[in-house]
Amino acid sequence: MLGVRSCATMAEAAGILSGDRHAVLIGGGTLVMRDVNEGRLTEGTLVRITDPAFQQVNAGGSRIELGAGVTMAQLLASRELAFLHGPARAIGGPAIRNMATVGGNLFAACPYGDFTVALLALDAQVVLQAGYGTGRGVPLDEFLAGRDRGTTSGLVTGVQFARPANPGEFHFRKISRVKPKGISVLSIAAYLPSQAGRVTQARVAYGAMAPTPIRARGVERVLEGKALNGMALDAAAIQAAKQAALEGCQPATDAIASEWYRREVLPIHLGRLLAGEPR
Ligand SMILES: Cc1cc2nc3c(=O)[nH]c(=O)nc-3n(C[C@H](O)[C@H](O)[C@H](O)COP(=O)(O)OP(=O)(O)OC[C@H]3O[C@@H](n4cnc5c(N)ncnc54)[C@H](O)[C@@H]3O)c2cc1C
Known part of the structure; x- marks a missing residue:
């Protein structure tokens, strides 16, 4: 009872x-x-x-x-x-x-936990x-x-x-097939603080790319010290981040997406987020 x-x-x-x-x-x-x-x-x-x-x-x-x-x-x-x-x-x-x-x-079990992804980046x-x-x-x-x-x-x-000193340095996006309230294919949060025009202590987190939300440590390493033009990273930095995107990822196949699909689309969405492209 x-x-x-x-x-x-x-x-x-x-x-x-x-x-x-x-x-x-x-x-x-x-x-x-x-x-x-x-x-x-x-x-x-x-x-x-x-x-x-x-x-x-x-x-x-x-x-x-x-x-x-x-x-x-x-x-x-x-x-x-x-x-x-x-x-x-x-x-x-x-x-x-x-x-x-x-x-x-x-x-909340994967692929839920979108808010936790944001908290991890923060x-x-x-x-x-x-x-x-x-x-x-x-x-x-x-x-x-x-x-x-x-x-x-x-x-x-x-x-x-x-609290982020500059809220514009915090970015989040959720990728889902059904808009606006579908379950995550994946989610990404990035906090990219800068000092003297360079990224310092970047924190990037993913949802639905492992059994729990995880840090994207390869991306964080690559972005450290990269120059920012205003809020924007240059194309070479974004390309390097995309190449490091899958480090540490173990996505599952579930009813929302296959492991293969998650691996394929993550670098694309990470690149778009880092380029500040609209969703
Ligand atoms: C239709 C639907 C759509 C959803 N869409 C999303 C979505 O898009 N993204 C997403 O991330 N999630 C989604 N969820 C999942 C869920 O609603 C959220 O993850 C929500 O934040 C869970 O919070 P809750 O307070 O309702 O958890 P509860 O159902 O109250 O608890 C969930 C678990 O956490 C434990 N728990 C809760 N609070 C505490 C605490 N303070 N201390 C210790 N243990 C605790 C509970 O014991 C339980 O085991 C969805 C759920 C449904 C039903």
Whole structure:
């Protein structure tokens, strides 16, 4: 039988999740309720959180903090987070965006997880709380590796990352066959900060090119130090990035696209993103 526990604090929810292996956190429920409705989840406790801090957005300063229960619709309503509207709008249709949370997206299996791809390019930290202790910050790539191995447990209370000094240096695109709300063939996020006209500490991430969102380390290496003319990279830099695009990729074949197709189209879309071409 399935029960529901409502928790007034995140600590209470974290305690239940740590102490009961049949307890499942329900964020927006877009995936959890599908499992319930389709009979895959029939036993245990659904844990919901009413703590307002779970849905809090702190976006006024240089460090952005999003509660794990913040929805895509909430992000889209925030002018301070306009640079994240692309990835937030990429999640399903309006009804899904009203429920889908930032925290839930971190757990969504490939090819879902489009918002997480953006967070990976922004070098986000995930705040994890196990038991009644205080939360600890974990780099998102470490969190995703743990998720992949099945060793990530506890409650995600939120995510944190530095606001891009220049939001125009953050880029995102999702490639899907059905517009505007199809599932990803793949997604790409790139944060290309510059100093003295050169790219410095580029971070590029992909979705649906491996079992979890991954960093495109080959592309990051190639782009380091490349000259920028205004916001634009030159053709040689883009070509070099395209050649390094597939390093570390292990895309799957699924109902949306074959592994072959994903490998074929990724360099093309990466090149378009880096050239600033419209979608
Ligand atoms: C029709 C449809 C279209 C969709 N389209 C997209 C899309 O385009 N792109 C995309 O990326 N996703 C898509 N999704 C998947 C999903 O809606 C999103 O990934 C969403 O962000 C998941 O968040 P949620 O709050 O609804 O997760 P939930 O369903 O509440 O939870 C999902 C999983 O994460 C765990 N979890 C959730 N929050 C926490 C937390 N704070 N701490 C610990 N564990 C937690 C839950 O226990 C559960 O295992 C779609 C889903 C549907 C049904």
